[in-house]
Every structure is written in C-alpha cells, then in structure tokens.
Amino acid sequence: MTGKVFIWISFLTLLSIGCGGLSFLPRPAPTLVIEPTWTMSPPPSPPQLATVTPILFPTHTITISPSPTHIPTDTSTSTFTPEPQWVMQGPNELIVPILLYHHVGIPQSESPYYISPIDFERQMYLLREWGYQTISVELLVRAIKQGAELPPKPIILTFDDGGEGTFTNALPIVQKYGFTGTAYIVYNYVGISAYMNVDQIRGLYAAGWEIGSHSISHVDLTVRTDRQKDEIVDSRIKLQALLGVPILTFAYPFGAYNSDSVHYAHFVGYIAAVGLGNESLQGSKNLFYLYRMTVNGNQTLESFALLLPWRGDLMSLPAITIVP
Numbered sequence: 553m554t555g556k557v558f559i560w561i562s563f564l565t566l567l568s569i570g571c572g573g574l575s576f577l578p579r580p581a582p583t584l585v586i587e588p589t590w591t592m593s594p595p596p597s598p599p600q601l602a603t604v605t606p607i608l609f610p611t612h613t614i615t616i617s618p619s620p621t622h623i624p625t626d627t628s629t630s631t632f633t634p635e636p637q638w639v640m641q642g643p644n645e646l647i648v649p650i651l652l653y654h655h656v657g658i659p660q661s662e663s664p665y666y667i668s669p670i671d672f673e674r675q676m677y678l679l680r681e682w683g684y685q686t687i688s689v690e691l692l693v694r695a696i697k698q699g700a701e702l703p704p705k706p707i708i709l710t711f712d713d714g715g716e717g718t719f720t721n722a723l724p725i726v727q728k729y730g731f732t733g734t735a736y737i738v739y740n741y742v743g744i745s746a747y748m749n750v751d752q753i754r755g756l757y758a759a760g761w762e763i764g765s766h767s768i769s770h771v772d773l774t775v776r777t778d779r780q781k782d783e784i785v786d787s788r789i790k791l792q793a794l795l796g797v798p799i800l801t802f803a804y805p806f807g808a809y810n811s812d813s814v815h816y817a818h819f820v821g822y823i824a825a826v827g828l829g830n831e832s833l834q835g836s837k838n839l840f841y842l843y844r845m846t847v848n849g850n851q852t853l854e855s856f857a858l859l860l861p862w863r864g865d866l867m868s869l870p871a872i873t874i875v876p
Contacts, residue, residue, distance in 0.1 A: 639701060640699055736766035738767060738768070753797075766802075770805045829844060829845065
C-alpha cells in the first residue's frame with residue numbers, strides 16, 4: 553500500500569511539472585525583441601537662397617509722357633545685390649551726403665548746371681555698385697530729431713528749379729537703379745517752357761519722390777529781403793494748393809539766407825531747409841541749412857566719387873558701356 557501511494561504521488565509531481573506547476577522553481581527570463589518604431593530621415597536639403605525682389609514704388613496709375621528719347625542703356629552684366637539691413641541711426645549728428653542737381657539733359661550752351669543723361673546714369677550706377685541707398689529729407693530730419701532706421705550708406709538726391717529734364721530724363725534713370733529723389737520747385741516756373749507742369753510734378757510724387765519749395769521767383773533772399781515772406785511763406789501755401797501734395801522742406805535760392813529766412817521757414821511750418829556746403833555731416837545745428845554738394849555737368853566720374861563719404865575702388869567696377 554505504501555509503495556502504491558509513493559508511486560501515485562510521484563506520478564502527480566511529474567504531471568504538475570509538465571503542466572507548468574511548481575511556481576516556486578526559477579524560470580528563465582523571456583528574451584524581448586523590440587522592433588524599432590522609427591526610420592532614419594533623409595538629410596535636410598541645402599537652404600535655398602532667398603529671391604531678392606526689387607523695391608516697388610507706391611502703386612499709382614500714372615502715365616509718364618513724353619517718353620525720353622535718349623535714355624542711356626546699361627549694357628553691363630552687373631546685377632542688384634541684396635539690400636543691406638537698415639539700422640538705427642541718430643539722434644543728433646549723422647553722416648548723410650546730399651547731392652544737388654539742377655538740369656538733367658543736353659545743355660544748349662556750356663552751362664555747368666546741366667548734366668547729360670549719360671553722365672548722370674554713370675553716377676547712379678556708381679552709387680548703386682558702392683551700396684548707397686536713397687532716403688528722403690523728411691526721414692533725415694526724423695533721424696536727427698529722434699533717431700530712425702537708415703540704410704548703412706544713406707544718400708539724398710535733390711533736384712532744384714523744376715526743370716522738365718527732372719521728369720523726362722532723371723526719373724527713369726533714378727527708378728532703374730532703385731532710387732528716389734527730392735524735387736525743389738519754383739512756383740512761378742511751373743508749366744512754363746522747359747519746366748515741369750503740374751501733372752509731371754505729381755508724377756514724381758506718385759513715384760515715391762519728395763516735393764519741396766524753392767521759392768516763388770528764385771530771388772536772392774539776402775538781397776531782396778523785402779520779399780522773404782512771399783518767397784518762403786507764400787510759396788509753401790501756393791505749391792500745396794496747386795499740387796495737392798505736402799511741401800515739408802525749403803531750398804534757399806543760390807544757398808543764400810539770413811536769420812530772417814530761418815524765422816520765416818519756422819513760421820510757416822517747414823521741418824527743415826537745405827542750402828550749400830562741402831560736407832556730409834548733418835545735425836540739429838544745421839537743420840535749417842542742411843549741407844548739399846553741387847554736382848556740375850563738367851565733373852568727371854573720379855571727381856564725383858570724391859564727393860562721397862564711402863568710396864570703393866573705381867578700377868574694380870564691372871565694365872559698363874552706356875549708349876544713347
């Protein structure tokens with residue numbers, strides 16, 4: 553009997569082991585196989601260079617007529633480079649060259665106040681290649697008074713008297729190189745022969761230009777002191793009524809002025825005035841006599857370059873052939 557019981561117990565023990573019994577016995581740890589849940593991403597594509605788009609002027613419907621018949625053609629392979637980052641400059645003194653032009657066109661005589669469209673374009677080409685960017689006189693005043701973001705090499709192009717060549721010749725060239733200008737208008741010259749009419753002056757403004765006053769009749773204010781109120785005060789009032797555009801700054805005829813001139817300019821609400829000079833340092837001390845350097849028609853490209861505060865190497869410029 554005892555032997556039978558032992559055999560029966562042994563049989564049950566073997567049966568329980570075969571069915572996974574005896575949980576107190578150690579069992580080997582299972583082998584875990586972890587399938588990866590990610591895949592290697594392809595290497596990133598190289599960054600694409602941003603496409604530089606030209607500066608667009610305010611969108612206005614404007615017909616420019618008559619079309620210039622002798623605008624120079626730039627046959628060089630030079631292309632525009634990306635615009636440099638504008639940075640905060642001012643307040644108070646800062647370097648901004650202001651260039652003074654009179655007539656862009658073929659002169660009838662040896663007048664130094666005329667510059668040919670071909671020479672004018674060579675100068676604009678040089679400014680662009682050396683990294684200059686145009687700003688308005690209004691923006692310069694803001695930078696002097698409170699500081700403002702300006703390009704690294706700011707420059708102002710001004711055109712006195714209101715000659716028709718400013719519209720027919722200078723405007724297309726200035727636009728070609730991505731620039732703008734400031735036109736100072738003599739009220740009595742508007743619409744007469746060889747000078748711009750109302751529509752042409754408005755056309756400049758529509759193209760992003762600034763319009764200022766250059767007096768009523770272009771007299772020397774230090775000689776005709778009796779006319780200072782008319783020439784300075786009334787010219788702003790009359791030009792704004794005639795053109796329908798803001799007139800914020802004044803250009804002294806011949807660069808001549810005195811303390812009364814400044815008084816009347818303040819009185820009528822100009823924010824600044826421009827005169828003559830041989831430097832580019834502008835500031836609050838000369839806010840009502842900002843210095844302008846005259847560009848004559850008999851200047852070479854080399855002498856023109858000497859007017860500029862930031863100069864490159866003329867010999868390193870790409871070859872340019874401008875033909876009429």
